[in-house]
Amino acid sequence: MIFQTTPSQTVGPYFAIGLPWAEGPHAVEPGMPGAITITGSVYDGAGAPIPDHLIETWQADPDGRYADVHGYGGASRLEGFRGFARYGVEVGDGDYQIVTVKPGRVAEPGGRLQAPHIAVTLMARGMLNRVVTRIYFGDEEEANAEDPILALVPAERRGTLIATPEDGGYRFDIRLQGPGETVFFDV
Amino acid sequence: MSTEEKTEPIYAPVVDTPTNYVREPAGAHPPLDYPPYKSTALRHPTQPLVYLPQTITEVTGPALGETLAIAPGDADLTRQHDGEPIGERITVSGRLFDTEGKPLRDTLVEVWQANACGRYRHRWDNWPAPLDPNFSGAGRCLTDDEGRYQFTTIKPGPYPWGNHYNAWRPAHIHFSLMGRAFTQRLVTQMYFPGDPFFAYDPIFNSVRDDAARERMVSRFSIHGTQPDWAAAYEFDIYLRGPAATPFEEAH
Numbered sequence: 001m002i003f004q005t006t007p008s009q010t011v012g013p014y015f016a017i018g019l020p021w022a023e024g025p026h027a028v029e030p031g032m033p034g035a036i037t038i039t040g041s042v043y044d045g046a047g048a049p050i051p052d053h054l055i056e057t058w059q060a061d062p063d064g065r066y067a068d069v070h071g072y073g074g075a076s077r078l079e080g081f082r083g084f085a086r087y088g089v090e091v092g093d094g095d096y097q098i099v100t101v102k103p104g105r106v107a108e109p110g111g112r113l114q115a116p117h118i119a120v121t122l123m124a125r126g127m128l129n130r131v132v133t134r135i136y137f138g139d140e141e142e143a144n145a146e147d148p149i150l151a152l153v154p155a156e157r158r159g160t161l162i163a164t165p166e167d168g169g170y171r172f173d174i175r176l177q178g179p180g181e182t183v184f185f186d187v
Numbered sequence: 188m189s190t191e192e193k194t195e196p197i198y199a200p201v202v203d204t205p206t207n208y209v210r211e212p213a214g215a216h217p218p219l220d221y222p223p224y225k226s227t228a229l230r231h232p233t234q235p236l237v238y239l240p241q242t243i244t245e246v247t248g249p250a251l252g253e254t255l256a257i258a259p260g261d262a263d264l265t266r267q268h269d270g271e272p273i274g275e276r277i278t279v280s281g282r283l284f285d286t287e288g289k290p291l292r293d294t295l296v297e298v299w300q301a302n303a304c305g306r307y308r309h310r311w312d313n314w315p316a317p318l319d320p321n322f323s324g325a326g327r328c329l330t331d332d333e334g335r336y337q338f339t340t341i342k343p344g345p346y347p348w349g350n351h352y353n354a355w356r357p358a359h360i361h362f363s364l365m366g367r368a369f370t371q372r373l374v375t376q377m378y379f380p381g382d383p384f385f386a387y388d389p390i391f392n393s394v395r396d397d398a399a400r401e402r403m404v405s406r407f408s409i410h411g412t413q414p415d416w417a418a419a420y421e422f423d424i425y426l427r428g429p430a431a432t433p434f435e436e437a438h
Contacts, residue, residue: 001209001286001431006402006424007394009226009376012361014309018299018325019363023351045229052311058249069293069367086248090310105414109206119244119369126226128217129336130372132239143222153237165376176230179409185233185239187370 007149010131013052015123020088021053027100029056029080034062036169038135039059039097042089042122049094053124057135059084059117064104073106084089102137108148115143131184135172138162154163157183205429207241208370209286215394224389225350241370248368250296252329254323257314262328264298265341272305272322275342276417279377279405282334290334291371297327297340297363305346305358312346339417345384357384359389364424371426378404379420 011019030037039058042050060083062065067083076083078101085098103116118135136144144150145164150158160182162169174182190409219231239245265272279298283291301324304316308324327336345358357374366372378391385391394400402425411419 001238001428002288003284003286003425003428004399004402005211005286005427006373006375007399008373009390009393009403011363011374012303012376014307015299015361015363017307017309017323018297018327018361021256028231045231046231048229050230056372058243058247064245065226066247069250070247072247073243082249082254084251091383104277106242113240114244121369121372122283123374126228127219128221128224128227129219130374131219131232136365139287149239149242149330152239157234161302163290164279177233181232181234184236186236187239187241187243 004135010125010128011054011123013125016088016090016105020086024086025096025098027082027085027098028061028078030091030099032035032080032101033066034101034149035099036102037097037099037171038118038163038170039095039166040163040172040174041094042096042124042174043094043176047178050089050090050124051093051094052086053087053094053096053122054092055098056087056121057100058119059083059119060103060106062101062104064106110147110148113143113146115140115147117147117149120174131176133174133182133184134161134187135170137170138164157181189361199394201402205246205368207430208368208427209430211427214396215366215399217395220362221389221393224393231436233251237344244371248366248371250295250367251403251437252285255295255327257295262338264300264322264324264326264338265365267323269320269419270321271303272341273311274319274322274344275353276339277342278337278339278413278417279413279422280335280337280411280419281331281405281422281424283336283424283426284334285371287406288410289428290330290332291367291426292330292332292334293329294367295327295363296330296336297325298340298360299325300360301343301346302359303341312343316346325388329345332406342379342418350389355387362422362424364426366426373426375403375422375424378423380404380407
């Protein structure tokens with residue numbers, strides 16, 4: 001490293017004039033076979049839903065391939081798959097909603113298979129830097145049990161990373177602080 | 188004819204995805220818990236972060252150029268309406284690098300900002316300064332082969348906020364950088380040199396290291412300034428680069 005990174009600053013309360021776009025919440029074309037919706041709320045340390053947050057997700061397709069800048073690891077062949085979603089809440093109850101497909105399993109650098117997962121960036125007013133977490137799936141018990149990243153998380157906190165199956169998809173709430181605080185990662 | 192020939196870029200851009208990105212030193216970014224900025228109190232994790240060895244998910248990232256159908260006009264915030272916005276017309280340009288000094292090409296740069304009076308076109312911003320019917324305050328572009336970006340805009344004004352008595356934000360432009368990998372994602376703010384509000388702003392001062400804070404301040408460029416048209420500010424941005432190749436440890 002020759003240079004130092006530019007420091008982070010908060011996304012602030014007014015990002016909605018610049019960052020969200022109409023199809024932003026769609027990591028796949030809605031209506032694609034296998035499309036699911038992931039919904040959730042983000043709560044602050046007082047248990048109140050945060051009404052002004054920005055969520056971004058990044059993931060592999062069902063074959064474990066990415067719609068990546070370089071096609072690293074073999075580019076996704078799934079038509080209409082972007083793998084990236086951005087949802088900016090600016091009013092209301094703080095619910096976010098993204099449309100995607102469940103990702104496949106990809107290996108970690110040591111070769112062990114990871115469980116299906118989605119990487120998440122969360123930003124908001126009052127947050128001077130992003131936080132990073134992962135969404136795992138509640139109906140993938142076997143894969144989750146052998147996931148090398150989940151294994152690094154204290155057992156009693158793993159549940160905070162598991163999305164609950166519900167009609168049409170999954171629910172994944174994020175708690176920034178306090179009881180049931182979501183696990184955040186240092187990447 | 189020869190003037191039409193495309194010259195080779197002077198700097199070799201990043202073309203390969205590294206297998207892993209450098210870990211940043213403590214203090215590279217502001218703390219999530221920073222009491223002078225009051226809204227951090229209930230919005231920071233209290234449990235330690237869990238160290239995540241980077242996997243393919245973290246070292247890849249989306250290509251959004253096509254998805255967003257970015258047009259050259261998206262980078263000119265003064266041409267989005269019938270009339271011209273009020274204020275000091277400026278260009279803001281610079282280059283996006285990784286920490287190895289390699290330019291990051293084809294990556295999304297998004298900006299949003301207040302108008303010349305310090306008012307955002309957002310339903311929650313209701314401080315008594317006028318909106319400008321000719322200014323929306325958002326733009327985007329992709330970096331070129333040398334990592335360059337350029338926006339034409341209006342210099343934003345400072346504005347008051349509710350953090351403490353007589354709190355004002357220094358004039359700033361919000362920058363969002365996708366980089367080329369999930370690990371490189373960065374949102375920051377670009378400031379203007381010599382702003383008198385710097386000393387009193389907890390967001391600017393949440394970056395505790397003097398040199399790091401300076402990296403968020405643009406520089407005025409008389410050379411980039413276009414005569415009879417627009418004053419130029421330059422702002423280079425650095426995102427995390429590849430981690431050094433690990434050496435086999437001698438035993």
